[in-house]
Amino acid sequence: MGALPTEADVPREADVVVIGAGVTGASIGYQLARHSDLRVVIVDARAPVGGISGRTFGQIRQHYSNQLMVRIAQRGFHCIQNWDSVVGFGDPGYARFGYMLLVVADQLDGLRYNIELGQGLGVDTRFVVGNEISDIEPLVNAEGLAGGAYEPEGGYIDVTKMVLSWLTAASAAGADVLAPVAVEEIVTAGGAVTGVNTAIGEIAAPVVIAATGAWARDLLDPLGVEVPIERRRLEMAVLEQHAGARALGTCITDGNSNLVIRPDMGRHIVAVAYPPEMPVVDDPLADAADADHAAHDVRLRAAISERLPDLTVASVVSNTSGAYDVAPDYHPILGWASEIAPVDGLYLAVGLSGHGLKLSPALGEIVAARVLGVDQVGDAPAIDISALRPSRFADGDLMHLSYGPGARA
DSSP, X not given: OOSOOOGGGSOSBOSEEEEOOSHHHHHHHHHHHHTOOSOEEEEOSSSTTOSGGGGOOXXXXXXXXXXXHHXXXXXXXXXXXXXXXXXXXXXXXXXXXXXXXXXXXGGHHHHHHHHHHHHXXXXXXXXXXXXXXXXXXXXXOOTTOOEEEEETTOEEOOHHHHHHHHHHHHHHTTOEEETTOOEEEEEEETTEEEXXXXXXXXXXXXXXXXXXXXXXXXXXXXXXXXXXXXXXXEEEEEEEEOTTOOOXXXXXXXXXXXXXXXXXXXXXXXXXXXXXXXXXXXXXXXXXXXXXXXXXXXXXXXXXXXXOTTOOEEEXXXXXXXXXXXXXXXXXXXXXXXXXXXXXXXXXXXXXXXOHHHHHHHHHHHHHHHHHTSSOSTTOOOOOOGGGXXXXXXXXXXXXXXXXXXXXX
């Protein structure tokens, strides 16, 4: 992962090619290399963390609307909190600040359902209301709130550290990491994958894993593998507080104003104010227009004024744009492409819909197990992911969301 790859670095054959070296692809590639003798090649068009993973909000929590997502998030937390034994290289940069989701009356039933679901599965979470909310985060104005869900283990991670740790561990386990090297085509013959064409050479392989995030359809559409994914852009801002101001100490999601905000390094805060509808875009990495950043700033300041009125912001340090790969039910699409198209040997790990960072540690184990044909790898629990199958959209069997369409839970 030092000098830029050349044609001489491209292996002519592999057992598995993982396309994508972001949070999902890096995790999958590492687990495959660790738990098999297969020749694994991880390929990405950009340098490590040069895609959407490098623009992630970084927040992690276990608050979800169905048992499957809770279990995947729980396993992800286990991996992050036990990184030395699970990965053994590097550090995910986990910072525990606690996570609190705040709701108004019409969201209360969904909140209680999710809390009870999590508690029943062993998540450390509880319902909080009134003074309990302000005791946890004194900057929150609890007026008008019906309550909240609090997870003391919530927080954020350093995605750069996590991805580089996985890629380094994958390399140490024998995988080849080619980045930046663009995959231009997934090659098939006779209804089966035969490899990939990259910008600097072809790699023959009987199995290809698409972990390409917002770029998924660029490679899948030409194969007739139709996945209902849209690229929807979101703006994110890094804010700086005044020196001496009371620091935000908790990761907060406000279900009423659609504000998501968390502490960062020093006096910095990372914040998103979701629009009523995220715009569909062609280029996942294209920066939003100045007018869109300005509109985000207006939403952000209004949301902070409503929910965190004593949070003093001195300046906007930076604005970042990036696109979610959004599925219709805001849940990942995991499974063999042969479910929905006559293409064998192609595994889909796409449509993460804004949940990729939280789920990626466990998804690496899960996808590796499916590709290796075992129930699960290592000491990870076996998790049935059939509900996330690619064919669920045609089956009309979409995943439950307690708060309606969106990445909240």
